[in-house]
Amino acid sequence: MKTIFISILSGVEAKAILRTDILGTLLARGNIRVVLFVKNAARAAFYEKEFLHPRVCYEVIDAYAFSPINTLFDFLKNFLVRTNTLALYRRLLLIDRKNVFVFVGGFLFSALLARPLFQRIARFLDASFVRDQIFYSVFERYRPSLVFLANLFDTVEVSMLREAKRRGIRSVGFVNSWDKIASKGFLRLVSDVVIAPNHIVKEEAIYYDNVPREKIFVSGVPQYDMYWSIENILPREVFFQKMKMDPKKRLIIFGPIGKTLSNSDWEMIDTMHSLLQVHIPETQMLARFQPNDFAGDEAEFRKRPWLHVDVPGVRFGTGIGMDWDMTAAELLHLKNTLFHCALLVSYASSISIDAAVFDKPIINIGFEIRHGDPAWKQPTRRYATVHYQKALATGGIRLVKSEEELIEWIKKYLAHPQLDRKGRARLVHEQCVYTDGKTGKRIADFLLRQL
Structure with missing residues (x-):
């Protein structure tokens, strides 16, 4: 029996994974067990009514605290990449809050850090020195063969990816929305392979986040499958x-x-x-x-x-x-x-x-x-x-x-x-x-x- 971890921490992830053929196709293999990670007990109970299966397990991830260094890297990701979307957000906050010091500081900080050298250093330090143990016990219990992360920009899911990397477990990340790459900051860690819904997102991941081209698989948009008939x-x-x-x-x-x-x-x-x-x-x-x-x-x-x-x-x-x-x-x-x-x-x-x-x-x-x-x-x-x-x-x-x-x-x-x-x-x-x-x-x- 091989176990696959899948994160379902948001509605976007549920729509793309649970409401499509992804889960059913995985379970059609008799040797596959799926562990779904959800935010709270209410979500687990909600999904169990619809997706009750002897090889589907639910794990609630609702009691965790990030270390100061984890919080620091989550802050830095907003300055490690420069996009017109992030620049727009900073201008809007400047107009509303009138804090010129924060705006100029953010601009200069991003101009300094948003370079390939600093991006590589940040990823190395993030993977090496952040030691949150949020997922240690569930990895020990299930011993997964694969981790599928449906939101690579989520701090909790980054912690799951970090645990997988430490253990040498293969990981797949999914960019689950067309706006994520340009609006959510730098990808702190990159999974072994990345699924992009289209070629636009693929090129953005290469350009902004230095994801190797050969590591990206273009899939299409799963939640639109039902539209084509x-x-x-x-x-x-x-x-x-x-x-x-x-x-x-x-x-x-x-x-x-x-x-x-x-x-x-x-x-x-x-x-x-x-x-x-x-x-x-x-x-x-x-x-x-x-x-x-x-x-x-x-x-x-x-x-x-x-x-x-x-x-x-x-x-x-x-x-x-x-x-x-x-x-x-x-x-x-x-x-x-x-x-x-x-x-x-x-x-x-x-x-x-x-x-x-x-x-x-x-x-x-x-x-x-x-x-x-x-x-x-x-x-x-x-x-x-x-x-x-x-x-x-x-x-x-x-x-x-x-x-x-x-x-x-x-x-x-x-x-x-x-x-x-x-x-x-x-x-x-x-x-x-x-x-x-x-x-x-x-x-x-x-x-x-x-x-």
Whole structure:
């Protein structure tokens, strides 16, 4: 029996690993045992109901303390690499906090450290001198043959990787999101091989993090596997009846950006509603909130009896962040929603890729609805991030600069949905690579070849 450790410490990891063919393909081998690492007992209990298997074990990692030196290296990772995204974040904090000393110090510190020599030294010292024992006992108990880390930027998972390296156990890391390389700092430690969802992320890992080209496997995006077939698509009448909406009206999805990055979601919902009522009354809007955000208190919903809303996600904590999950039913509902919608309106978000997979026109809001908010809370500033600049460059996303332009392009896309189709196809090709629905199996087969 060979044991594989897999980290499931966030909703993104669960969506990519548990809700795809990865876990099932691994367990199809009768000699494979999988140990899933989760953040808390609530998550373990939640997954055990759905993924109960005699060769699946759950380990809760919730009681740990990082050593001062570990915390130091976690701080330094933000200065060991220079990206336009990190520079943007520092500028936003400068605008909001007015701390010129911190901004200039950070700039100079990064200019000094973000060089291959210092990166190699930092990795050597990190691997050699950090001595946290978070995973010592579970490695002793299970004696794994392989460690699969679904978030190489997470401090806890870096500790798991460090333990694996000390013991000579083969490791595989997965860059589970298109924005991670340019926004999360330097990869403190590099696994034996790295799985990248696409060639863009692969090249970023080589350029920013000095990951050897030959150590990177391009897999595709596993959570999109379910999108590439029409299986489980509801008839239009059934879907709209379920949503208590009119199947004769065109459906427009609005994707709020969330409380962390904006205070204007509700104002934008009201603006969208008013514009559609006046200019395109034959449409209807669905506000689909992000699973890692809290949509707001019930009072906001009661103010808007006309609002149709999706608030997906199971939340295991009270804060905004990574401690969430989406059930299989919620992911299938999203698939049906995208299939039946006419177009998407949102800010900078990965849901733009989801919509492009279904060849739905995509409009991004390029104007602020509130003025005087902190820079960090101005959602239009997110278009300057590295990953989203590349998405916009495909021509598959229409960035509008005013309410008038927003309505103009909604009308155009409703009348001619084929507009910008080549750009959307390019966006899908660059971000997804594979459209065969077999990425989950491809990743699992790759993991099995590492044993």
